[in-house]
Structure formats: structure tokens, C-alpha cells
Amino acid sequence: MNMIQALNSALDLMLERDSAVVVMGEDVGYYGGVFRVTDGLQRKYGEHRVLDTPIAEGGIVATAIGMAVNGLKPVAEVQFADYIYPAYDQIVSELARLRYRSAGEFTAPVTIRTPCGGGIRGGQTHSQSPEAIFAHVSGLKVVMPSNPCDAKGLLIAAIEAPDPVIFFEPKRLYNGPFDGDPDKPAVPWSTHPKGEVPDAYYRVPLGKAEVVRQGEQITLVTYGTMVHVCEAAARRLGLDAEIIDVRSMVPLDIETIAASVQRTGRCVVAHEATRFAGFGAELSASIQEHCFWSLEAPIQRVAGWDTPYPHAFEWEYFPGQVRVMRALEAAMEAQ
Amino acid sequence: MKPHSRLHIPQPPSRPGQPPDFSYLELSAAGGVPRPDVNARVRDLDFLASGLVRVLDEQHQAVGPWHPHLEPAELQVGLRHMLLTRIYDERMQRTQRQGRISFYMRSLGEEAVSVAQAMALRPGDMLFPSYRQQGLYMVRGRPLVDLMCQLLSNTRDMCRGRQLPVMYHWASGRIFSISGNLATQFPQAVGWAMAAALKGEDDIAATWIGEGASAEADFHHGMVFAAVYRAPVILNVVNNQWAISMFQGFAGGENRSFAARGLGYGVAGLRVDGNDFLAVYGATRWAAERARTGAGPTLVELVTYRGAAHSTSDDPARYRPRDDYERWPLGDPVERLKKHLIALGEWSEERHAALVSELGQLVTTSWKTAVGFGTLTDGPHLDPDLMFEDVFEEMPAHLERQRAELAAERRAGVAAGNT
Numbered sequence A: 001m002n003m004i005q006a007l008n009s010a011l012d013l014m015l016e017r018d019s020a021v022v023v024m025g026e027d028v029g030y031y032g033g034v035f036r037v038t039d040g041l042q043r044k045y046g047e048h049r050v051l052d053t054p055i056a057e058g059g060i061v062a063t064a065i066g067m068a069v070n071g072l073k074p075v076a077e078v079q080f081a082d083y084i085y086p087a088y089d090q091i092v093s094e095l096a097r098l099r100y101r102s103a104g105e106f107t108a109p110v111t112i113r114t115p116c117g118g119g120i121r122g123g124q125t126h127s128q129s130p131e132a133i134f135a136h137v138s139g140l141k142v143v144m145p146s147n148p149c150d151a152k153g154l155l156i157a158a159i160e161a162p163d164p165v166i167f168f169e170p171k172r173l174y175n176g177p178f179d180g181d182p183d184k185p186a187v188p189w190s191t192h193p194k195g196e197v198p199d200a201y202y203r204v205p206l207g208k209a210e211v212v213r214q215g216e217q218i219t220l221v222t223y224g225t226m227v228h229v230c231e232a233a234a235r236r237l238g239l240d241a242e243i244i245d246v247r248s249m250v251p252l253d254i255e256t257i258a259a260s261v262q263r264t265g266r267c268v269v270a271h272e273a274t275r276f277a278g279f280g281a282e283l284s285a286s287i288q289e290h291c292f293w294s295l296e297a298p299i300q301r302v303a304g305w306d307t308p309y310p311h312a313f314e315w316e317y318f319p320g321q322v323r324v325m326r327a328l329e330a331a332m333e334a335q
Numbered sequence B: 001m002k003p004h005s006r007l008h009i010p011q012p013p014s015r016p017g018q019p020p021d022f023s024y025l026e027l028s029a030a031g032g033v034p035r036p037d038v039n040a041r042v043r044d045l046d047f048l049a050s051g052l053v054r055v056l057d058e059q060h061q062a063v064g065p066w067h068p069h070l071e072p073a074e075l076q077v078g079l080r081h082m083l084l085t086r087i088y089d090e091r092m093q094r095t096q097r098q099g100r101i102s103f104y105m106r107s108l109g110e111e112a113v114s115v116a117q118a119m120a121l122r123p124g125d126m127l128f129p130s131y132r133q134q135g136l137y138m139v140r141g142r143p144l145v146d147l148m149c150q151l152l153s154n155t156r157d158m159c160r161g162r163q164l165p166v167m168y169h170w171a172s173g174r175i176f177s178i179s180g181n182l183a184t185q186f187p188q189a190v191g192w193a194m195a196a197a198l199k200g201e202d203d204i205a206a207t208w209i210g211e212g213a214s215a216e217a218d219f220h221h222g223m224v225f226a227a228v229y230r231a232p233v234i235l236n237v238v239n240n241q242w243a244i245s246m247f248q249g250f251a252g253g254e255n256r257s258f259a260a261r262g263l264g265y266g267v268a269g270l271r272v273d274g275n276d277f278l279a280v281y282g283a284t285r286w287a288a289e290r291a292r293t294g295a296g297p298t299l300v301e302l303v304t305y306r307g308a309a310h311s312t313s314d315d316p317a318r319y320r321p322r323d324d325y326e327r328w329p330l331g332d333p334v335e336r337l338k339k340h341l342i343a344l345g346e347w348s349e350e351r352h353a354a355l356v357s358e359l360g361q362l363v364t365t366s367w368k369t370a371v372g373f374g375t376l377t378d379g380p381h382l383d384p385d386l387m388f389e390d391v392f393e394e395m396p397a398h399l400e401r402q403r404a405e406l407a408a409e410r411r412a413g414v415a416a417g418n419t
Ligand SMILES: Cc1ncc(C[n+]2csc(CCOP(=O)(O)OP(=O)(O)O)c2C)c(N)n1
Pocket: A026, A055, A057, A079, A083, A086, B132, B180, B181, B182, B209, B210, B211, B212, B213, B214, B238, B240, B242, B243, B244, B306, B310
């Protein structure tokens, strides 16, 4: 399966298993979503389970909260992460804190799915990666898969979670793994082991990172599209790098990450989002706290530049293999 | 059986494979809606929100109180701008299909909205469009080459490579920067108008929002601020029936018109045949006069139809009948104005054909010039250093550092064999 099919399969299973699950969002019903993630679901489960909504992200999240309070498990789609901001107040002030402020009497187990990231020539309003501004808010779980197999298991876990989850889908990975080289012909997920997705129900637990490649020389901590870029960069340098896919930003599996860095003594953290106060800052601070005495070199950060995502300079903006390679070299050189 | 609550799911009148059905559309006869005094009290204007202001009748004659009585020469200019908009759209769509530009959005069938409205306003009036009002640029005279260079993100791109195609701006032409985020411009236009009033100037603002995007909270913000301060602004809802795959019922248009939303806020609401050049012109003049004489804002619903796909990214055959547009009861704005001019004896098929080919030529030569300034794939290219400019007025040190890092990275990339 590609990532779209894997996500579709997760939604399909959950709609089938749990009558409280509803899918909602702009163009998700009859049309099946602008990226086709909800294709066929309305036909199968009906218009009362898979709802097209007015174009109002604040309204979508607010009504999803109300539905959740009344016993449903809404899976709301925000068409692009770049359009999540009209819902920001509902997410930050309401969704994230409802359990806390009502001492657990009210909860809102809402899942918000939203495509993120660049690489599709989407310009500044179809390319953003705003995970850090949600990870910064207490009370939200924040997830980003890097492959179809995880996407399905994590989405099921997110829907079943008793807490709200912001589920980011790196859209450049929808149809195939992407190693950061736009000039190479696209490859489908069928060429990748993680494109092997079981049809049946399964969960990938929230809060667990995955070591996607074991290595001894250096640890690369990353997530989303950058997992594939980092793999390619390490390979190009012939480094025996350990690559960790964070998968879940909140809660963060610092144990897995720290264990690796304590062993390798060197670390690069990488994401596509802007660098300043990005999630890489949290990663690098946490790693430093846990691994200071094992570190042989300063932790390097790879990220998008601190500018909006420009249409013309997509590949100069995107943290591609060369940016990762330079960081790896810096981390390897320093004593 | 006991009555029980039910969740209503709006249904479009027809889906693919079904015959088009526009029986839901409430029409008035041309000339059938009275034209109140511009200073009439808002509470006396309710009927304007349910009628449909029309001027052109079935015989292609202009009738009734909203007839703006333009000179034939002006009508010909209007026809020219609408045709240019359409031909430009067609060609740019084709260049996208050929991979020369990354994305495009047409305004097929809606050309009268932006063209007649821009013509009815003054050059000093400030326009806050969405992405489907390219006709504004035609009327205000921005050279096509400039628009094309934006589409190409090339060395002459007004946006310096930062925006998706069609997200133009033009400060000296008084057209605001288009945002990819829906509805944001709507309340901003109100703020601009408030400032004009505060400064005692008589320029007004006009803004456009799709009926789909009118569901966003920003629509409410615009309405309430416009109402409270009686801001000199024209608030246009372009009801082209579709918002990507969702018909206007999903924005709340099933029971009341979008114009009728004005009433609840105490704002005059006016429902207009958006494919009738003369009606759009007449209605806009009326709204502009209200704004300029202190009578306050007007919400104008322009009833039209999105003739083409939403953008180059979707296929409307998946969600609406293929022949929907052909059956649209309000016809084609270009054809309607053309037939009116012919009926007046001021136009002919021959002149029309000549104009079409002249404008086609203009688009062709403009495109040749534009691609000379580069395309996304062929040079000359914009300098990537530009990416770091205009984030702030003065570049902070961390961006200076990143700019240097990018330069080093590009050298390293070349050394490492990257293309
Ligand atoms: C805040 C926000 N949400 C969602 C989108 C995605 N989107 C772009 S256009 C569109 C449909 C808009 O329809 P409408 O307002 O009716 O205008 P039309 O395209 O028909 O002219 C959607 C959902 C967006 N650009 N911004």
C-alpha cells in the first residue's frame, strides 16, 4: 500500500469497528479528499459517518470537540496543515486543556489529520510543517509517520487514544519514499519494505520511536520525510549511522534516542520545519540533558531556513541530502 | 411515531451521471427588482437580498432601474477585458498542462464579476480579491507579461519567487496581495476602509470571497466590523455554486441567499446576476455610492457558476455532471454582453472574431516575452539569496548566517555531484 491507501485502510477499519468514529472535513465525503485519503468511505459508511463540512477549520475542530464530548470519536481532516491556524484557538485553548480544566469530567478524544511538508511545489501555503507549535502545547499528542506501515498503525492508535492527537501526514511521502532528490524518478512504496501493510487491524503505539537503521558511528534523530533523506545522506557518506524515526513528538521516546546517542557519542537532529524554536531544539536540548557526558561533538541541527517556504526555491529551502551530509561531517569531525 | 431530531446533510441537485438541475435557483425577471435610493435605511432594503438584480433580458436588451446606461464604447471595453481574461486563462491553463508553470486557476464563466466591478469602481479604490478575480488586473491595466512572470516565478516575478502562481499583488495599482489562506482578505478590506474613513478620504475598499470560504470566521469578522463602523466597503460573495467538490449548500446557502446574511448584521445585502455585465456594473455603482456617501457597507452576492475545474489539481467530472455548466440558467457573461452589443448595432460577429484573434496574439507575444525572463525549469533563474530577503525589513544575523550556509551548501552540492 502507499501511504494514502494505508491511511484509508485505518479509517475504514475504525469506521467499521467502532460506530462512534466519524470522519469529517472539507471535501472528504463525496469526493474522498483532495489527496483521496477518504476515498470510498462515504459510499461505504454513509453521509452520517463521513461528513463533508463547511470550509471553516475553527468550526471543524470546535464541532469535533462537541461531538467528542457527546461520545463520538471524530477524525477531522484539515486539508493542509497550512490551513490549521483558524482552528488554533479551539485546539490550544479548548481541545488541549479540556480534560485538565474539568478535572477529567470532560474529555475530547479528537484526531486531527493534516497533510504537511513541502516538495510538491505548493509554495508557502501548501508546504508548512507546524508540528512544533502544537508540540509546545500541553495536552496534545503529536505524531508524524514516515511510511505507510506506521501511518496505518499510528492512525489507529491515535483514533483509539483517549486524548487529542494532531496527526501530521508528510504529503511528499503519500505516493512513495522520497530521499530528497527531486531529479530522481519517483519510486512507489511497493519498492520499500514499509510499503508492506497488513490489511488487518494493528496498532503502532504512540510515544515509541523506531530505530530504522542500526549503526555505531553517529545517531540521526529525525521524522517524516527527513527519515528518507537522512538515510540517503548517511549512505552517500558511507557512514555507519544509526537512524531513529521519532514518529511521535509528544510523548517523546527519549529513552530510545538517548540510548543510541550514549552509544555513538555523536548526533544530528533533522526536520523539514524552520529551525528557530523548531522541534529540533527540543530534541537537541533533551539529548544534551540525557547524554552530555557521552557526547564527543556538539549536536548538529538540520532544518528548513527561517523563512516562509518559497515557491521558486523549493529545493534550496528543503533540507536535502547535502545539508544533512554537511551536518554529519561536522558532527564526525569535531572532537 | 414521535418526531425526533435528524442530521440534515445538504444534497447538491445532481451528481455525475445525473441531469443538471438548477430548479433551486430563484430568479427574477430582468428589470424586476426596484433600485432604492442609496441612502435608504438598511431595514428597508431586505427585498434586495432575495431578488436577483438583472438588466439584460432574453432579447438582449438592457432594461429596468439598475441599467447603468454606459456608452457603447465602454461596453466594448468591458467585453474586451472579459475576453482577454478568458483567453489568458485558457492559455495559462495550457502552459500548466505542458509543465511550464506549476499551478493555475481559471475564472471561466465569472469574468463579469471582476471586470464589471473594477470598471464600476474608481482607480483609487482599494481591491482585496481572492484568487479568482484576475479580471481586476485586466481592467486596471497590469501588463500581461507581468502577470505571466509571476506565474513563472522568474526573474521579473513581482513576488520574487515566493508565491504560488496566481497569487499576484500590485500596490500601485491598488490591488492587495492574494493570500492562499481563504477569507483573510475579507476583514482586512474592512480595516482598510475604516482607515480611509478615519483619514477623511473618499476612496473605498472592495473585497471578494467565495461562497465556500464565507463559512470561515473571517467572514463574520468582516461583517461585524463593517456593520459597527459603517465602513466604506463593498463586501462581495462570489457564489459560483461550487467550492472544490462541495456545492453551495455546504456553506449554508440552501435556505437563504448569501446576500441575506447582511440583514442579520444590519448591512445592506444585494443579490445580483453575476453573469450580467450591466447588472454587476449597476449594482456595484450603487454599493460604491452608498460607501462614498457615508451610508455604509453593502454585501453583494454575485450569482454565477464556476465553469472550469477549481484549479489544475482537481477533476470536476468526479463530483458534478459534465454538462452542468452548459445548462447554467444565467448563461455566459461574454456571450450575453456580446449579444447585447450586437442588438444595439454596436458589435458584430466579425468584429468579435477579430478581437478574439487580436487578444490571442497579445497573449502569445506576451508569453514569448515572459519566458525570456526565465521559467521554473529554464534560466535565467532568480538568485536563491532572495529567499532570505523581506522576511524582515532588515535581515537579522541568524538569517545572514543561513544565507551564507545556503551558499556553502550549494558549493558543496556541486562538489558532491548534485545537479
Ligand atoms: C483556510 C483555508 N482552508 C482551506 C483551503 C483549501 N481551499 C482552497 S480553495 C477552497 C475552496 C474555496 O471555495 P470558494 O470559497 O467557494 O471559492 P471558489 O474556489 O469557488 O472561487 C479550499 C477548500 C484554503 N486555501 N484555506
